[in-house]
Amino acid sequence: xxxxxxxxxxxxxxxxxxxxxxxxxxxxxxxxxxxxxxxxxxxxxxxxxxxxxxxxxxxxxxxxxxxxxxxxxxxxxxxxxxxxxxxxxxxxxxxxxxxxxxxxxxxxxxxxxxxxxxxxxxxxxxxxxxxxxxxxxxxxxxxxxxxxxxxxxxxxxxxxxxxxxxxxxxxxxxxxxxxxxxxxxxxxxxxxxxxxxxxxxxxxxxxxxxxxxxxxxxxxxxxxxxxxxxxxxxxxxxxxxxxxxxxxxxxxxxxxx
Amino acid sequence: xxxxxxxxxxxxxxxxxxxxxxxxxxxxxxxxxxxxxxxxxxxxxxxxxxxxxxxxxxxxxxxxxxxxxxxxxxxxxxxxxxxxxxxxxxxxxxxxxxxxxxxxxxxxxxxxxxxxxxxxxxxxxxxxxxxxxxxxxxxxxxxxxxxxxxxxxxxxxxxxxxxxxxxxxxxxxxxxxxxxxxxxxxxxxxxxxxxxxxxxxxxxxxxxxxxxxxxxxxxxxxxxxxxxxxxxxxxxxxxxxxxxxxxxxxxxxxxxxxxxxxxxxxxxxxxxxxxxxxxxxxxxxxxxxxxxxxxxxxxxxxxxxxxxxxxxxxxxxxxxxxxxxxxxxxxxxxxxxxxxxxxxx
Numbered sequence: 146x147x148x149x150x151x152x153x154x155x156x157x158x159x160x161x162x163x164x165x166x167x168x169x170x171x172x173x174x175x176x177x178x179x180x181x182x183x184x185x186x187x188x189x190x191x192x193x194x195x196x197x198x199x200x201x202x203x204x205x206x207x208x209x210x211x212x213x214x215x216x217x218x219x220x221x222x223x224x225x226x227x228x229x230x231x232x233x234x235x236x237x238x239x240x241x242x243x244x245x246x247x248x249x250x251x252x253x254x255x256x257x258x259x260x261x262x263x264x265x266x267x268x269x270x271x272x273x274x275x276x277x278x279x280x281x282x283x284x285x286x287x288x289x290x291x292x293x294x295x296x297x298x299x300x301x302x303x304x305x306x307x308x309x310x311x312x313x314x315x316x317x318x319x320x321x322x323x324x325x326x327x328x329x330x331x332x333x334x335x336x337x338x339x340x341x342x343x344x345x346x347x348x349x350x351x352x353x354x355x356x357x358x359x360x361x362x363x364x365x366x367x368x369x370x371x372x373x374x375x376x377x378x379x380x381x382x383x384x385x386x387x388x389x390x391x392x393x394x395x396x397x398x399x400x401x402x
Numbered sequence: 403x404x405x406x407x408x409x410x411x412x413x414x415x416x417x418x419x420x421x422x423x424x425x426x427x428x429x430x431x432x433x434x435x436x437x438x439x440x441x442x443x444x445x446x447x448x449x450x451x452x453x454x455x456x457x458x459x460x461x462x463x464x465x466x467x468x469x470x471x472x473x474x475x476x477x478x479x480x481x482x483x484x485x486x487x488x489x490x491x492x493x494x495x496x497x498x499x500x501x502x503x504x505x506x507x508x509x510x511x512x513x514x515x516x517x518x519x520x521x522x523x524x525x526x527x528x529x530x531x532x533x534x535x536x537x538x539x540x541x542x543x544x545x546x547x548x549x550x551x552x553x554x555x556x557x558x559x560x561x562x563x564x565x566x567x568x569x570x571x572x573x574x575x576x577x578x579x580x581x582x583x584x585x586x587x588x589x590x591x592x593x594x595x596x597x598x599x600x601x602x603x604x605x606x607x608x609x610x611x612x613x614x615x616x617x618x619x620x621x622x623x624x625x626x627x628x629x630x631x632x633x634x635x636x637x638x639x640x641x642x643x644x645x646x647x648x649x650x651x652x653x654x655x656x657x658x659x660x661x662x663x664x665x666x667x668x669x670x671x672x673x674x675x676x677x678x679x680x681x682x683x684x685x686x687x688x689x690x691x692x693x694x695x696x697x698x699x700x701x702x703x704x705x706x707x708x709x710x711x712x713x714x715x716x717x718x719x720x721x722x723x724x725x726x727x728x729x730x731x732x733x734x735x736x737x738x739x740x741x742x743x744x745x746x747x
Contacts, residue, residue, distance in 0.1 A: 297542075299469050300473045301542070304498075311494070318485075
């Protein structure tokens with residue numbers, strides 16, 4: 146509890162310092178495109194109280210969650226299929242590796258043409274850009290499992306299916322979790338960029354609108370909201386990970402603590 | 403009751419290994435690190451590739467994958483499944499064999515109770531001590547009622563109590579059910595404590611295979627990091643827990659266990675070469691277990707260490723030391739607490 150309070154205190158201190166610095170810069174060098182913190186706060190409150198904003202937020206949130214969930218299903222599906230079949234591994238693995246390491250934004254123009262400028266575009270982008278890195282992580286993490294564990298499972302009569310579902314998949318979870326945390330933040334980024342470029346609703350669209358009306362206070366307010374949302378999704382994934390790991394006694398102490 | 407035969411087995415370490423393990427024996431494979439001991443176990447379990455043939459009861463199992471060989475395997479890392487409870491770990495193999503959950507739990511309970519760890523059944527492996535983990539891994543290997551039990555350094559790095567309990571369980575199952583057990587270790591004391599047959603493996607080759615009597619000569623010839631002397635008991639010093647023995651004319655004082663205070667005659671006395679103390683002087687005080695000799699050879703051992711061969715007029719002693727050896731006239735001391743005694747007859 147003590148640690149909790151002191152960490153909240155630390156964040157508060159950092160926040161106050163940033164705001165003070167912000168005011169200082171404003172008073173030293175006033176500039177029309179540089180709003181004061183309280184202007185941003187007003188814009189933030191304005192946004193949050195606005196029905197239009199909330200419906201746009203719901204649209205973006207829906208896209209992120211559906212895309213992210215479908216991506217997890219796709220990634221686990223492909224990963225498991227590859228682990229279960231040696232033939233698939235030889236054929237599909239290089240393709241997965243290639244897609245996983247390609248910068249995900251590069252797929253957006255292609256998908257804009259193939260999927261069209263509609264609701265499915267951001268969902269497809271997130272699904273693909275979550276699914277393939279996840280499959281890649283799952284397959285490669287199976288190689289970092291203690292080989293003795295695989296050996297013992299084999300002597301205990303495990304066939305390939307039992308080995309994959311009861312041993313490799315649960316142990317790979319620890320590797321996958323850290324990747325999913327990154328992907329959670331990343332899917333917000335992808336949805337945002339897609340909306341900004343191609344779709345006429347969602348938070349990205351609001352940002353576009355704020356930009357065209359040169360509402361800098363609103364732009365900063367949107368940045369704050371987006372950051373908070375990405376952080377929240379990341380924390381949820383982390384919470385799930387911690388829950389599983391502490392049950393198995395695998396939780397390591399934070400070395401910086 | 404299964405005999406194990408390896409016929410001309412070769413792979414990336416092993417060179418033409420031919421080995422016969424009689425059914426119901428506790429066969430110990432001794433050798434230094436990197437000799438291919440673990441690989442030998444993996445060949446028997448079918449976990450690595452090899453040329454040649456492995457036979458159980460005379461029948462070739464080369465075509466059988468590991469999950470058909472019915473092997474109980476305990477690797478050095480124990481390799482418990484960290485995401486399963488102790489009970490789930492033990493039940494794993496039984497469920498794979500097609501047993502119902504309830505039947506599996508009954509069998510698992512039997513083996514966990516045998517090792518005295520039934521109360522740990524709902525814990526996760528990483529929350530257990532090293533010795534407890536070793537016991538769980540043994541229970542898991544035994545629960546599938548294997549034809550052969552393969553143990554990789556089962557006693558290394560765990561507390562004495564656990565060592566004794568694990569050794570007793572292995573002996574009991576071996577005796578009651580005639581289970582063939584193959585243990586690999588680099589520790590001679592462990593080997594002598596539990597083994598009935600012995601094999602010395604070095605650089606992938608079998609140097610010796612047979613019973614305790616021939617082992618002595620083979621050890622002196624090949625395993626330079628251990629000293630073994632064949633001695634006869636002269637006198638028991640009961641109150642001190644010691645005995646006076648004669649090893650090829652050299653008088654030694656050795657520790658002896660209370661229950662061993664019977665009229666045994668011949669014993670093996672062992673001491674690891676790195677526990678022998680080398681003095682580069684001519685005097686030796688106190689004179690117990692001290693003998694003068696000449697250095698015949700100095701070889702380099704791992705990490706700055708040197709293997710010094712000392713010849714006295716009665717016995718040969720190998721010493722591992724990190725000191726420079728400057729003179730050829732030296733004194734070696736065999737500290738009582740580092741000597742171990744094994745009864746031959």
